[in-house]
Amino acid sequence: MVGKNQIRFLKSLGLKKNRVKYNKIIVEGTKTIKEFIDSKYKLDQLYSLDSKKINNFQPEIISKSQLKSISSQKTPYGTLAVFNIADQSIQDSSFYVVLDNISDPGNLGTIIRTCEWFGINQIICSNSSVDCYNPKVIQSSMGSLSRVNVIYTEIFEFLKSKNLPIYAADLKGEQLEKSKISDKCIWVFGSESHGISEKIKKLVDNSFTIPKFNEDVKTESLNLSTSLAIILSFSRI
Numbered sequence: 001m002v003g004k005n006q007i008r009f010l011k012s013l014g015l016k017k018n019r020v021k022y023n024k025i026i027v028e029g030t031k032t033i034k035e036f037i038d039s040k041y042k043l044d045q046l047y048s049l050d051s052k053k054i055n056n057f058q059p060e061i062i063s064k065s066q067l068k069s070i071s072s073q074k075t076p077y078g079t080l081a082v083f084n085i086a087d088q089s090i091q092d093s094s095f096y097v098v099l100d101n102i103s104d105p106g107n108l109g110t111i112i113r114t115c116e117w118f119g120i121n122q123i124i125c126s127n128s129s130v131d132c133y134n135p136k137v138i139q140s141s142m143g144s145l146s147r148v149n150v151i152y153t154e155i156f157e158f159l160k161s162k163n164l165p166i167y168a169a170d171l172k173g174e175q176l177e178k179s180k181i182s183d184k185c186i187w188v189f190g191s192e193s194h195g196i197s198e199k200i201k202k203l204v205d206n207s208f209t210i211p212k213f214n215e216d217v218k219t220e221s222l223n224l225s226t227s228l229a230i231i232l233s234f235s236r237i
Contacts, residue, residue, distance in 0.1 A: 002047065002062045010070045010082070016131045023085045025133045026070070029077040030054060035143035036083055045082040054079065072135035085133065088149045091122055094164070094184040097232075098124045098155055100200050101191045102224065105130050109140025110225035111189075112148050118232040122149040124158060155188075159203045162186060166205050168196050169227050173207030176234060180206065187231060192224050 012018040013026050024044060027036050037043055037055045048059035049067065059079065067076045097120055102108060108130050115123055130137065132150035141148075159166055165185045174180070188204065190196035196204070210222065210230050222230070 002060060002066055007066055007069065010080075013082070014072065014135065016134070019085070019131070019133050024082050025085055025138070026072075026135065027081050027083055027138060028071060028073060028079070028135075029139075030079045032138070032143045032146075033079055033081045036081070036146045039146035040086040041083040041146060042086070043081060044084055047080045049078040072139070088151050090124065090151050090153065090158070091149070093122070095120065095236075096122075096124055096162070096164070096186040097228070098159065098186055098188045099129050100126050100155060100188055100196050101128045101194070102189070103130050104192050104224070105134040105136035106140045107192060107223070107225045108132060108134075108150075109137040109142075109145075111228055112137070112141040112150065113144040114225060114229045114232065116144040116148050118236045120232070120236075121147065122151060124155060125150060125152050126155045127152050156199055156203070159186065159188070159200065166203055168201070168204040168207045169209070169231060170195065170207035171209050171221060173209040175211050176208040176231070178234065180208070181235060183235065185235075187228075187235070189224060189228055 010026065013022070013024060019025055027033050034055055037057070043057060046054060046057050046059040047062040049062065049064060051059065051061060062080070067080060070080060097115055099111070112123065112132070129152065132145060138145055165182050166188060167181060167185055168188045188196055188200060210227060
């Protein structure tokens with residue numbers, strides 16, 4: 001049975017400062033755990049309600065009450081694993097997705113999943129953006145986080161260092177048209193509530209908006225992850 005000190009440690013990983021301190025994260029659910037095992041992340045500990053092996057790894061038995069005390073889910077999955085955080089660095093590319101100060105973990109998880117769908121294996125985030133190892137991000141990314149690198153950096157300096165056109169998603173931008181964008185570029189997406197920061201806007205070459213069906217549509221804006229999906233579909237296919 002899992003001891004009290006182990007439970008206390010597992011609970012502590014719910015906080016970013018402890019994930020950073022110990023360089024470890026929690027992943028829940030057999031399917032997602034299998035995907036992380038098959039990735040660059042190294043399995044540290046595996047816990048389950050039963051003794052069935054996962055990818056040839058034998059779990060340590062954990063009780064339902066212990067699992068519930070650790071889990072970020074209202075209805076916990078039957079398995080939970082601790083992984084060591086993998087080292088990541090920005091890789092050279094001709095197409096980048098950059099996120100400026102986004103705060104919603106569900107949006108980031110969906111963005112990670114969407115980027116993988118469109119063949120993008122890295123996302124550049126501002127240092128102030130939500131932690132990609134937040135439990136809600138891990139769950140909403142549906143395993144894609146194990147294959148998509150999320151790198152945090154000073155994005156102003158990053159953008160200045162790249163000799164690529166910089167585009168921004170902006171409600172006040174010009175209408176999105178295929179002929180106006182390059183397939184080699186950087187797309188910047190801002191926070192859900194405040195958009196792209198003024199500092200970053202100064203580096204943007206062109207801002208684009210997704211046109212409404214017609215002027216009768218009353219919706220003021222699209223969800224960030226929805227906007228990103230539409231733009232990537234437009235840009236990558």
